[in-house]
Amino acid sequence: MRRIAFINEKGGTCKTTLSVNVAAWFARVKKMKVLLVDLDTQGHAGKSLGVDVRTVRPNVFDLLTDPAVALAACTRPTAVEGLFVVPSYKEMSELPAVLGQREDRARLLAGRLDAEAQDYDLVVFDAPPSMGLATFNILVAATEVVIPVGLTYLALDGCAEMVKTVEEVSAKYARPDLRVSLVVPTLYRKTALADEILAKLGEYFPDRLAKTPLGFNVKIDEAQSHGQTIWDYAPWSRGAQMLEAIAREIDAAGNARRRAVA
Numbered sequence: 001m002r003r004i005a006f007i008n009e010k011g012g013t014c015k016t017t018l019s020v021n022v023a024a025w026f027a028r029v030k031k032m033k034v035l036l037v038d039l040d041t042q043g044h045a046g047k048s049l050g051v052d053v054r055t056v057r058p059n060v061f062d063l064l065t066d067p068a069v070a071l072a073a074c075t076r077p078t079a080v081e082g083l084f085v086v087p088s089y090k091e092m093s094e095l096p097a098v099l100g101q102r103e104d105r106a107r108l109l110a111g112r113l114d115a116e117a118q119d120y121d122l123v124v125f126d127a128p129p130s131m132g133l134a135t136f137n138i139l140v141a142a143t144e145v146v147i148p149v150g151l152t153y154l155a156l157d158g159c160a161e162m163v164k165t166v167e168e169v170s171a172k173y174a175r176p177d178l179r180v181s182l183v184v185p186t187l188y189r190k191t192a193l194a195d196e197i198l199a200k201l202g203e204y205f206p207d208r209l210a211k212t213p214l215g216f217n218v219k220i221d222e223a224q225s226h227g228q229t230i231w232d233y234a235p236w237s238r239g240a241q242m243l244e245a246i247a248r249e250i251d252a253a254g255n256a257r258r259r260a261v262a
């Protein structure tokens with residue numbers, strides 16, 4: 001089963017926007033049963049799908065801290081047929097303290113999904129903007145990583161680090177196939193600086209840079225404020241077109257990767 005993680009330590013690079021809409025695209029277009037797992041204290045993935053994350057329990061925190069809580073109990077249906085979400089909220093900030101130095105603390109999410117997510121075709125993770133325990137759980141559970149990179153001056157900085165971290169986790173937790181499958185440029189505006197950064201990303205990731213940068217489109221922001229995916233809120237918008245092209249690239253990158261590994 002594919003497990004796609006959207007990760008970037010830097011905040012506001014469109015991790016949530018991409019994870020929610022790409023998960024919904026796979027459910028709608030590919031007719032897959034998709035589980036979207038949020039691990040961010042902000043709870044934005046659930047919020048973007050209209051879930052009142054402040055009141056919904058059990059959530060991902062309970063899943064990772066209480067073995068008696070089943071994955072099914074933490075999973076909520078969404079307005080998108082075939083798309084289910086495990087919401088997150090503020091409690092997740094207590095995760096490192098609650099789990100302490102348990103030896104298996106970074107493997108908990110992988111363990112729960114291995115045991116209880118067999119009837120899903122795809123799992124998508126929305127990561128928090130930090131390289132803490134929640135993100136390590138995602139990396140150990142994932143089969144591929146997509147890095148959304150905001151096209152700003154400081155964006156390049158974190159990219160090399162991210163690739164190194166993915167390689168380290170892959171070695172440390174015996175996940176030999178885990179790798180960055182695609183780098184998606186986001187927050188694109190046609191300026192000389194953005195094009196310069198895009199060119200640098202192309203040099204760094206010659207075979208893994210998405211051809212479609214995610215440009216600004218207010219419908220994307222509006223859709224989230226209505227608790228809807230772009231496909232439900234503004235399916236004919238430029239935002240929907242860009243997100244669809246990116247979803248197709250993510251699909252193709254994963255398929256190419258699986259063929260290479262096989």
Ligand SMILES: Nc1ncnc2c1ncn2[C@@H]1O[C@H](COP(=O)(O)OP(=O)(O)OP(=O)(O)O)[C@@H](O)[C@H]1O
Pocket residue numbers: 010011012013014015016017018040042044127128129187214215216217218220221222224239
């Ligand atoms: N293409 C776009 N056009 C306009 N606004 C966008 C676009 N993509 C994302 N946004 C808005 O930018 C903000 C940040 O996006 P998002 O929440 O997806 O980033 P993030 O990486 O998940 O942030 P965080 O690191 O805080 O989790 C949101 O308010 C979102 O609505």
Ligand SMILES: [Mg+2]
Pocket residue numbers: 015016017040044126127
């Ligand atoms: Mg987010």
